[in-house]
Amino acid sequence: MRAAGLACAMLCALMTGACSLGVPLPALGVPETTQSVAPRAVSPLSADLGEEDWRRAKGALSVALDPQGSGAKVSWDNPDTTLRGTFTPVGQPFVKSDEICRAFLATVTGQSSESVLQGTACRPSGGEWSVKDVRPFKRA
Secondary structure (H helix, E strand, C coil), X not given: CHHXXXXXXXXXXXXXXXXXXXXXXXXXCCCCCCCCCCCCCCCCCCCCCCHHHHHXXXXXXXXXHCXXXXXXXXXXXXXXXXXXXXXXXXXXXXXXXXXEEEEEEEEEECCCCEEEEEEEEEEECCCCCEEEEEEECCCC
């Protein structure tokens, strides 16, 4: 009797376990759709800057815009891509929306072109600088 009960329990376990098996079904003529995601720009300064270029540029931006710094132009370069540039702080730092902000001029120089840009970057207390706006520099 006991063996029959054990066999019945095992049979029930096997039968209910089969309910969780997935069976692949062939496509029924429904087209497969994919979502296209545009690549995110690495740098707000130029689409030409790769991750390493922007990492180096951000370091120079942080030094140039530091409110305790000298206010002098700071250069950056990447010998691997031959891209280089500068950041020059413009005016004094100011507070906007609880962040320290500062205007800047930037250059980005490649093998065959140079861009001169103006913009503003801000950082929360103790945080990293983030470019808030940037546009081509218009000489007066």
